[in-house]
Structure formats: structure tokens, C-alpha cells
Amino acid sequence: MRAKKVLVVGGGVAGLTAATDLAERGIDVDIVERTDFSGGHAIQYTCKATDKCVKCGACMVEEKLDRVVHHPRINMMNRTWIEHVSKTEDFSVDIRKKPVFIDPEKCSNCGVCFEKCPEPGVISKGYSKNHHPFYAISAEKCRYQKDQSCTVCQNACPEKAIDLCVKASAETIQADAVILATGFSPFDPTSKPYGYGKFKNVITNLEMERMLRIHGRALSPAGGEAAGSIAFIQCVGSRDAKLNHLWCSQVCCGSALRMAGLVKARQPETQITFFYMDVQTFGRDFSEYYSNIQKKVRFMRAIPGDIYPADNERLRVTFMDGASSEGRQEEFDLVVLSVGMTPCEDLRDTAATLKLKLAETGFAEKVDDTGALDDKGVFTTGAVTGPMSIPESIASAGETAFQVARYLGVKTRTLHEI
Numbered sequence: 001m002r003a004k005k006v007l008v009v010g011g012g013v014a015g016l017t018a019a020t021d022l023a024e025r026g027i028d029v030d031i032v033e034r035t036d037f038s039g040g041h042a043i044q045y046t047c048k049a050t051d052k053c054v055k056c057g058a059c060m061v062e063e064k065l066d067r068v069v070h071h072p073r074i075n076m077m078n079r080t081w082i083e084h085v086s087k088t089e090d091f092s093v094d095i096r097k098k099p100v101f102i103d104p105e106k107c108s109n110c111g112v113c114f115e116k117c118p119e120p121g122v123i124s125k126g127y128s129k130n131h132h133p134f135y136a137i138s139a140e141k142c143r144y145q146k147d148q149s150c151t152v153c154q155n156a157c158p159e160k161a162i163d164l165c166v167k168a169s170a171e172t173i174q175a176d177a178v179i180l181a182t183g184f185s186p187f188d189p190t191s192k193p194y195g196y197g198k199f200k201n202v203i204t205n206l207e208m209e210r211m212l213r214i215h216g217r218a219l220s221p222a223g224g225e226a227a228g229s230i231a232f233i234q235c236v237g238s239r240d241a242k243l244n245h246l247w248c249s250q251v252c253c254g255s256a257l258r259m260a261g262l263v264k265a266r267q268p269e270t271q272i273t274f275f276y277m278d279v280q281t282f283g284r285d286f287s288e289y290y291s292n293i294q295k296k297v298r299f300m301r302a303i304p305g306d307i308y309p310a311d312n313e314r315l316r317v318t319f320m321d322g323a324s325s326e327g328r329q330e331e332f333d334l335v336v337l338s339v340g341m342t343p344c345e346d347l348r349d350t351a352a353t354l355k356l357k358l359a360e361t362g363f364a365e366k367v368d369d370t371g372a373l374d375d376k377g378v379f380t381t382g383a384v385t386g387p388m389s390i391p392e393s394i395a396s397a398g399e400t401a402f403q404v405a406r407y408l409g410v411k412t413r414t415l416h417e418i
Helices: 013-023 058-069 112-116 143-147 152-156 205-215 252-266 286-293 347-354 390-408
Strands: 005-009 028-033 074-078 080-087 091-097 123-125 135-137 169-175 177-180 184-186 202-204 229-236 271-275 298-300 306-309 315-321 326-332 334-339 341-343 378-380
Touching: 005 013, 005 169, 013 028, 013 058, 013 074, 013 390, 028 080, 058 074, 058 390, 080 347, 091 177, 112 123, 112 135, 112 152, 177 347, 177 390, 202 205, 205 252, 205 334, 229 252, 229 326, 252 271, 252 286, 252 334, 315 334, 378 390
Parallel strands: 005 028, 005 177, 028 074, 177 378, 202 334, 229 271, 229 334, 271 298
Antiparallel strands: 080 091, 091 169, 123 135, 184 341, 306 315, 315 326
């Protein structure tokens, strides 16, 4: 009798966790991930430990990805998405694959293609040692894909690992159950009056995560020098009645304050202001951490109204001072927008394909113990059901893996056995 197989849609931390938990129960797993690199948003996060671990969860994502890429029962397929699903006794899933121009069997991750490509943004870099190949070529931006006018990367590759003639492909796979774990989309703050996309020194918290992961310091994107003053602005795209985004994204306060703590540890001269409505608690040691960070960061209970350019690429932030009820302006070298977690851009289409219902928020409905969804063999997990932190997503995926194994009739471990 063949081993049971599960299809996991989404290669973020929840999908990786569910896949490894199922594989360790003897279940084969296929993971389909739309993007070039697995690990989701969280694989781009930086460790925020200073003198001790602050339980941000970033290291947990790397560990999950490492287990997936080395597990013999897991097949990871990047640049892939589902097009159609049908079910009789099991699921028949039609998937579509974008062309992968770099052969992972030949690529040595030397980076020559990235250095030689004449078009910025065509070749992207991964974020993890477990991303192989570490580089990916965008079919949408590549000159060769438009008019065959450029083969610089293919000619320069010393391993002959690049083939720009590779085409998209399709196949049908079978599965006994499906897990939707496509996570979230970060809110696009372009519509907000903060100058995102207009001023180089206005960035999102996700871009700040990547900056700290890659460079280790908070830098001014406009000039490249260390930022002397930083404003973190909370609730951008969350708790916003005008957008009908009434939910709290839960993780933004913890992420921003941990990043602020990391910056102060590495750049003690940098002045940091934290603009907020109220502070969402995070972690078991929240009270102790909050008390300590208040000694290092200035807290301003106000949400800025507008941001204007000032001299030397600085930014003038306007806000209402709650203490004095007066309008104020201050200048900063860098503004970091804590953007909210919103439903995936393609979630409605994916949910329709899998015959899933969406909640009023636009996120997917949760699978619960009543079997409202799992009697169909389709499960949801992680931030696709609503905002979650990394540890919460991991816990959600572990619970879902248990439910899937039970649905498939595979022996599950009891608490005593764990």
C-alpha cells in the first residue's frame, strides 16, 4: 500500500512546519510555493538577540527550512501554483510551474550571473543558506524573455548552469489531503501620507528586517550612512476603519520594539522614537522587556499625519502631541512604517479553487475540532487564517498536522509519547 501524501500550498513557516511534522509521521509531502525562495516573509527576518535571546522566532524559520530541504519525504517546488483541484477518493491537483532558468544540480552559487547582469532587479538573491540556487532570474524582467537581446548571464556562468530557453510546465499530482498555508500579504502603504515610494528614507518594517539581516545596521537608504534618528510608526494599514481593516496585526509592536532594541545595542548613538496607539503585548517576558526598552526608546502616543522632505534627505514628521494637545514637527533620518498583515492577494481565487470559505476579514476560515472543513480533506493553517507571530504560526501548523494525520488514519502521538 502506498504511503499517504499531502499537498501543502505555501512554503512559509506554517507550511514548512506542517510538512516536517507530517513527514516525520511517514507521510509524503509536496509543497508548492509561488515565489522564488521558500520560507515566506519570515525567512527574511533578522535575529534580534542582543545580550540574550528575545524570542523573536527568526531562528526557528531557518531551522524549519533546513529540515524541509533535507527530508527525503518532502518535495519542495518553488515558482509553482495550483490551477485546478478535483476530488474523488483523493485529490487530483493541476499545478503550473514557472521556468527555472538556473539548474540547481549545476549551480555553485558563485554569483557571477548576479554581478554580470546589466539589468537591475532581473536576478534576485535568496536569504538563507538553504536557498539553492541562491539566485533566481525573473522571466518578467529578463531581456532575453522579451526579445532574445541579452544572454550575458548564460554566457558568463562558469558552470553552464543557466538555460534561458527553459519553458513553463504543467503537471498533475495526487494527494490525500491539502493544507492551505499561503500566509499573508503586507499592507502597501503607498496610499498613506507618509511618502512611501516617494522618499527613499521611508521604508517598511519588512524592509528594515532585511536591512538588519543583510547589513547588520540601520542605514539611510538615500546615502548609505548610519541613521542618527529613527521614527517607528505603528498601525499602518491595521486598525483602520477607512480601509475596513479593523483587526490588530498583533506582531508589529513586538517586531518594531525588538528591532529598536537591536539598533540601540549596535548603534547606541541613534535616537529612536516609537509612535503608537497602544502597545500590543508579546511574549511571556513582555513586562520585563517593555520596562527595559522604555529606558532606551522614546515613546510617543500619537500617529503622525504627514511626512515632508527636509534638508539632506531628512524627513519632517508632523503629529499631534497627546500630552499638550498641540501640533508638532520633528525631523528624522529614517522612518519605518509597521505595515499590517492583510489577506494574500490571490487568496480569494485559491479559496475558490479549494472550495473554502473566507471570513469577513478576508482571511481564510480556521479549521476547528468540529470538522467543519477537515471532513473534506482541506485544511487551513498559519497566518492565512489571520495575523500570527512566528511561534503562533508554528503552533498552528503543528495542530493542523495532527488533525491531518488523524483524518488520514495515520497514528498520531499522544502528549505522553511527545
